Amino acid sequence: MDDVKIGEILLPGEDFDREKSARKVQSRFWPVFRKAFRQIPFSRDVVACYYCAFDPATPTRVKAILLAALAYFVLPFDAVPDILALVGFSDDIAVLAAAIGTVRAHLKAEHYDKADTALAEQDS
Secondary structure (H helix, E strand, C coil): CCCCCCCCCCCCCCCHHHHHHHHHHHHHHHHHHHHHHHHHCCCHHHHHEEEEEHHCCCCCHHHHHHHHHHHHCCCCCCCCCCCCCCCCCCHHHHHHHHHHHHHHHHHHHHHHHHHHHHHHHHHH
16 A cells, blocks of 8 residues: 555555556446436536546546546445435545546546537437
8 A cells, every 4th residue: 555646546445456447437437327427416527537537648647536436436336325316426426526626637628528429429
């Protein structure tokens, strides 16, 4: 744990593995997002974070923060079970909001453009 950086979000009992988190986020993000879409007040920001996390131009530290927060969102185990109506995603929302606040300067217009396209597809 000596190599943990201040502000890095880790899952309980795990050292951060960016590649492993990236694979989990890519495979689970959209199915989980579709379930939570209406409960997240800042869905556009969350989707922009997804695109920012996989943008080759995004700094490694920012990717790590975003992947950790998105992994927490998509993994089935967390502090408040997601199956509980209305409150299930509250802890996920708090983690995502903290991550967005930390890396907001790295969220680019192109990430939001991709998010807008993806969200438009969700509505159709």
